Amino acid sequence: MNAQRGQSVPIWAFGTLSALVLLAMALNYGSTLRWQIRAQNAADAAARGMLAVQTSQWNETIAAVHAAALEEYRLRLIMNDLLEVIQGSGGCDAKTGDSGPSTCSAMYANLRQRYFDGLQRYTNDILVLNRISYPSQSTQISQIKAALALYQQNCGKSTGGDCAFNYSLVAASPRHDSYVEDVYADCCAFAVGGNTTGNPKTDLSPLDVEVIACANVPPAFPSFFNFTPQTYQAIGRAAATSIMGTQEFMYVGSLVNPSSNSVFQGAEYPESATNTPIFSGDDNNYRIDYGGNPNNADNQGNPAVSDGKWGFTYTPQNEGFLAATGWWESMAIKPFSGQLSNGVQYTCK
Amino acid sequence: MTIADLRRGSALVETAFTLGFTLMLILGAVQIAVMGFFQMQLDGATFFFAHSFATGSTNVTSLNTALKPLFPNISMNMSPNPQSPPVTNVPVNFTQWGNLNNRYGGASILRPQRLEATSSMNLGFLSVLGKSITLNSGNVDGRSMIGNHDDDAQGVAYDSSAEYTSLVDPLTQDDQNVPPYYITLSFFWNCGDTPPWGPTCSSRVLRAVGLGEYLKDDNYSQTNYPNNGVGPQATFETAACHQRILADLAAAFPATMPTYARSGNYDQNNGPSSVSAWNGASFKLVYSWDIQPVQGETGSAMIGRLYPMAVTNGCGAGQPGA
Numbered sequence: 001m002n003a004q005r006g007q008s009v010p011i012w013a014f015g016t017l018s019a020l021v022l023l024a025m026a027l028n029y030g031s032t033l034r035w036q037i038r039a040q041n042a043a044d045a046a047a048r049g050m051l052a053v054q055t056s057q058w059n060e061t062i063a064a065v066h067a068a069a070l071e072e073y074r075l076r077l078i079m080n081d082l083l084e085v086i087q088g089s090g091g092c093d094a095k096t097g098d099s100g101p102s103t104c105s106a107m108y109a110n111l112r113q114r115y116f117d118g119l120q121r122y123t124n125d126i127l128v129l130n131r132i133s134y135p136s137q138s139t140q141i142s143q144i145k146a147a148l149a150l151y152q153q154n155c156g157k158s159t160g161g162d163c164a165f166n167y168s169l170v171a172a173s174p175r176h177d178s179y180v181e182d183v184y185a186d187c188c189a190f191a192v193g194g195n196t197t198g199n200p201k202t203d204l205s206p207l208d209v210e211v212i213a214c215a216n217v218p219p220a221f222p223s224f225f226n227f228t229p230q231t232y233q234a235i236g237r238a239a240a241t242s243i244m245g246t247q248e249f250m251y252v253g254s255l256v257n258p259s260s261n262s263v264f265q266g267a268e269y270p271e272s273a274t275n276t277p278i279f280s281g282d283d284n285n286y287r288i289d290y291g292g293n294p295n296n297a298d299n300q301g302n303p304a305v306s307d308g309k310w311g312f313t314y315t316p317q318n319e320g321f322l323a324a325t326g327w328w329e330s331m332a333i334k335p336f337s338g339q340l341s342n343g344v345q346y347t348c349k
Numbered sequence: 350m351t352i353a354d355l356r357r358g359s360a361l362v363e364t365a366f367t368l369g370f371t372l373m374l375i376l377g378a379v380q381i382a383v384m385g386f387f388q389m390q391l392d393g394a395t396f397f398f399a400h401s402f403a404t405g406s407t408n409v410t411s412l413n414t415a416l417k418p419l420f421p422n423i424s425m426n427m428s429p430n431p432q433s434p435p436v437t438n439v440p441v442n443f444t445q446w447g448n449l450n451n452r453y454g455g456a457s458i459l460r461p462q463r464l465e466a467t468s469s470m471n472l473g474f475l476s477v478l479g480k481s482i483t484l485n486s487g488n489v490d491g492r493s494m495i496g497n498h499d500d501d502a503q504g505v506a507y508d509s510s511a512e513y514t515s516l517v518d519p520l521t522q523d524d525q526n527v528p529p530y531y532i533t534l535s536f537f538w539n540c541g542d543t544p545p546w547g548p549t550c551s552s553r554v555l556r557a558v559g560l561g562e563y564l565k566d567d568n569y570s571q572t573n574y575p576n577n578g579v580g581p582q583a584t585f586e587t588a589a590c591h592q593r594i595l596a597d598l599a600a601a602f603p604a605t606m607p608t609y610a611r612s613g614n615y616d617q618n619n620g621p622s623s624v625s626a627w628n629g630a631s632f633k634l635v636y637s638w639d640i641q642p643v644q645g646e647t648g649s650a651m652i653g654r655l656y657p658m659a660v661t662n663g664c665g666a667g668q669p670g671a
Contacts, residue, residue, distance in 0.1 A: 011368060015375030022379055026386040033393045040400065058529040062564075065531045068588055069562035073535050075595055076558050076635070080537060082602060083617055083632060087609045088545035108606040119599055126592045129562075129585055134578040179521050183565045184653030185532035187557030187640035190565075191653040193524025200528035201571035204564075204584070239404070243459065243493070244525045249500050250441075250454035258440040285540075285548065291453060292446075302536070303451045306502045312455070314534065316555055316643050322534040324500075331459065331493035331519065334405040 024221050028229065031220040039236030042162040042213035046151060047240040048330040050169070053143045054207050054242050055328035061133045062325050068125035070252070070265070070290075073321050075118045077288045078270050082111045085271070090285035092271075101278050107271040107286070114270040137203045141172045144209065165213035165236070168346035171337045174205035175241055189314065190324055192247070206242035210337050213238075214348035233348050237335045245329035249312075251322050253291025254301055265290035265321065289319035380475055384482065387422060391468050391486035394420040398427045399466040403492035405520075427466050432489070433513045434460035434496065449504030457498045458507070459525065461491025462516055495523045531564045539641055544609060559638030559658040561591035587660050590670030591638075594663055597630035629669035637662045 081090070085104040088094035092104035100106065135143075152167050154160030161167060180200070181193035213236040219229030252265040269275050271286040284298040292301020302320045304312035314322075342348060397416055406412050413425040443454040467487040475482045494516040497507060505511040519525040535558040540550035568574045568584050576582050579589035601607075601614070601624075612619045617632040624631045638660050646652050664670040 012371055015371060019375050019378035019382065022382040022386075026382045026389070029386060030389045033389050037393070037396055040397075062529060062531050065562045065564060065585070065588075069531070069533050069535075069560050072560050072562060072588075072591060072595070073533075073558060076560075077537050079595075079598070079632070079635065080539070083615055084540075084544075086607055086615050089540065089542075090546070090550075091548035094545060105606050108602075112602045112604075115602060116599060119596060122592055123596065126579055126585075126589055129588065130579040133585060136577055177520075179526050181524060181527050182569075183527050183530040183532065185534075185563065185565050186653055186656045187559070187658055188534065188643050188656060189646040189652045190532050190534065192530065193527055194652075198528055198569070200569040201575070203577055204528045204569055206528065241520075243519050244527065244529075245459040246456055247500060247525050248454065248456035250443075254446055254453035255441055255443065256445050258442075279548070281548070285538075285550070301446065301453060302534075303447045303453055304455070306450045306452070306455075306504055308450070308503060310499050310502055312500070312502065313645075315645055316534070316536050316557075318555070319537045320535065323531070324533070325531040326525070326529075328529065329459065332404040333520070334401070 028220045032217075032232065032234075035215070035217050035234035036236075038162065039165060039213050039215065039234040040238065041236065042165050042167075043211050043236030043238035044240075044332060046148065046161055046167050046213060047209055047211040047238040048332060049151070050144045050148055050209055050211065051207060051240050051242050051330035053147055054137075054140050055330060057132065057135060057140065058242075058328045061129070062327070064125060064129040064132050066323055066325065068122060068129055069323070070321065071118055071122040071125055073290075074268070074270075074288060075115065075122060077319075078111055078115045078118060081271055081286045082108065082115065084285065085111065091279055091283075101272065106273075107278075110273050111270050137174065137205065137207065140207065144172060144207075145169055148211070162213070164349065165215045165234075166347050166349040168212045168214070169209065170212055170340055170345045171208065171210040171239075173208055174202050175208050176205060180205070185324075188316065191311075192324065194310070208239060208241045208333065208336065210237070210239040210335050212236065212340065212346040214342070214346055216348050233342070235346075235348075237340075239333045239335045239337075240330045241333050242328055243331045244326035247326035249304070249322060249324035251291030251301060251320050253289055253293050253320060255291070263291065263293065267293055267296065290321045292318050292320045380477075383475065384472065384484065387470055387472065388484050388486065390420045390423050391470055391484055392488070394423045394425065395427070395466045395468050395486045395488035396490075398468075399429070399464055399488040399490040402429050402466070403464045403490040423468060423470060427468050430465040430467065431492070432463040432465055433508075433510075434462050434491075434494070434516075436508050439507050443501070452504075455497075455500035455502070455504075457495055457500055457523075457525065459493050459519055460496050462494040463489050464492045465489050493519060495519045495525050498523050498525075528569060529564060531562070533560055533563065535560060536643060544611075554641055555643045557640040557643045557656075557658075559640070559660040561587040561589075561638075561660055563587075563660075587664060590661070590664035594630045594635060594670045597628040597669055598632070598635065600627050601630075601632070623669070627669075630663065634663045634669070 084090040085092050085107045092107050093102045094104045151161045155163035180198040182196040182198040184191045215234045217234050257264045268288040272278050277283045282298050289299050299318045302316045306312050417425045444452045469485045472482040496512050498517050517523040536555050538553050539556040541552035574584050579585045609615045614624050617636045620633050622633050623629045640656050
């Protein structure tokens with residue numbers, strides 16, 4: 001009877017052990033996979049994030065160019081108005097001895113002040129443009145390296161990466177592939193891309209970067225019996241490139257800003273002390289229009305006619321200011337640096 | 350019958366019961382472990398397939414082949430299943446004053462097309478209550494694609510199926526793959542009447558303004574503009590030249606309104622090209638930056654190159670804008 005006791009224990013022991021071993025193997029495999037995906041996500045985030053050095057600089061440059069262009073356009077129209085009133089043209093009262101806001105001399109005083117104010121802003125715009133657009137691509141790459149070091153240092157915070165990994169920048173080079181196209185423009189038409197071949201200088205070439213996130217991962221389970229799980233490396237490898245996230249054109253005086261519910265650049269009346277029309281007829285000889293203001297009977301704008309496929313044609317009919325540009329961001333691409341070695345191009349944590 | 354005889358039978362029942370329960374538990378645990386093992390392989394395979402395809406490895410056969418050694422138990426015959434990008438809200442109404450084919454603006458946008466990869470695996474050697482087990486897995490990754498390409502030349506809604514079925518690759522299929530650029534088309538009226546003319550001009554001509562702020566093929570060149578910023582031979586050199594000339598002309602506007610004379614300093618058409626009192630700048634020089642009259646261009650390979658703007662007049666060595 002006593003011999004019958006315990007006969008299920010070996011079965012329990014064997015079965016439980018087998019199940020545990022299988023479970024351990026599955027969990028170990030799962031842990032490896034989880035680390036690999038984690039490494040990939042860490043590398044993806046770092047690669048795309050580091051390109052902000054270039055894309056931010058370019059976005060700021062474009063904003064500064066736009067501000068300066070808009071100011072020069074305004075100055076040119078104010079200058080034209082100044083010459084008109086000096087010449088006694090356009091409807092202002094040129095009679096000597098007359099007074100009031102419609103006299104050429106009163107308009108001259110207003111226009112002169114607007115010119116000086118605009119010139120001050122324009123000068124500041126050019127100074128800002130100089131500072132923003134000055135850094136070269138080699139400077140950008142240095143800043144990317146510094147940013148990646150900071151990303152490592154700030155790991156675990158909102159400004160840093162996953163603390164489990166070492167981040168290495170293994171490549172940063174201009175995207176001189178055969179697909180980069182060019183942009184042409186003159187007084188009356190522009191072409192963006194259109195199967196042209198771009199050959200910008202290096203400082204204006206989009207960057208490709210490649211980042212490796214690597215960690216030495218301890219095994220999920222300690223050694224047991226003669227089985228010793230090995231430490232392994234979780235390596236995430238990711239590349240990204242700078243690309244235009246939006247591409248757009250707009251007559252800034254025609255499109256309505258959804259925040260203010262009025263056009264981005266409304267008509268201006270620099271000849272008036274109150275920025276309102278002096279004459280009936282909306283001061284069409286002096287008014288500054290930025291985009292046709294199609295709701296204005298005196299200026300029906302310059303709408304673009306689409307071909308429905310690849311572009312637009314314009315038949316300018318009125319004053320207006322069209323800007324065509326785009327905003328930059330980064331996008332993931334496949335790694336491009338070939339075979340890499342631990343300790344040479346990258347290191348593991 | 351002794352007590353020992355009675356105990357014999359009960360041990361057999363206990364053993365049978367315990368053994369059956371134990372085996373069921375063990376086999377169940379093994380079954381779950383095996384299922385977990387293969388589920389993780391499926392999850393990994395779909396993750397890396399979706400991720401690799403989304404980042405540009407678009408040869409499906411090669412991708413399946415490359416991933417096979419990593420997930421040896423998975424039948425690697427996945428194919429991508431593109432889904433719509435996340436809904437966007439482009440609040441600017443480009444057709445407020447016109448219509449789709451007659452409008453004042455347009456935009457194309459880069460969005461992550463949701464790329465789905467799915468895979469399944471039948472575990473024929475396992476069963477629950479006589480039914481075989483099938484594992485399924487799926488993963489979604491964002492593939493950067495351009496919607497409403499070419500500034501929305503198509504004129505389709507941003508979240509429409511027409512937009513979703515016409516997405517293009519930004520690097521190889523669309524005009525988004527260009528260097529940074531900024532270009533303008535700007536116009537103002539010029540009156541050709543002899544001054545002084547009154548409220549109505551009989552010969553108004555539209556003038557294309559030659560602004561100094563642009564970034565395009567003209568100033569991309571390493572040869573002509575090797576430097577950055579606004580200094581000599583720099584990308585935005587012309588902008589700084591215009592600023593200097595327009596600043597010089599501030600001296601042309603004294604507090605008291607000057608008088609006009611034909612061919613004098615305030616005659617932009619017939620006046621001097623250089624006025625020493627204004628550091629050599631003149632109105633004639635500034636107006637030489639423009640094109641008048643505006644001429645249209647259609648369907649030519651030279652679109653955008655036919656009428657080079659004279660924006661650098663006055664910017665050369667020894668000139669007022671230098």
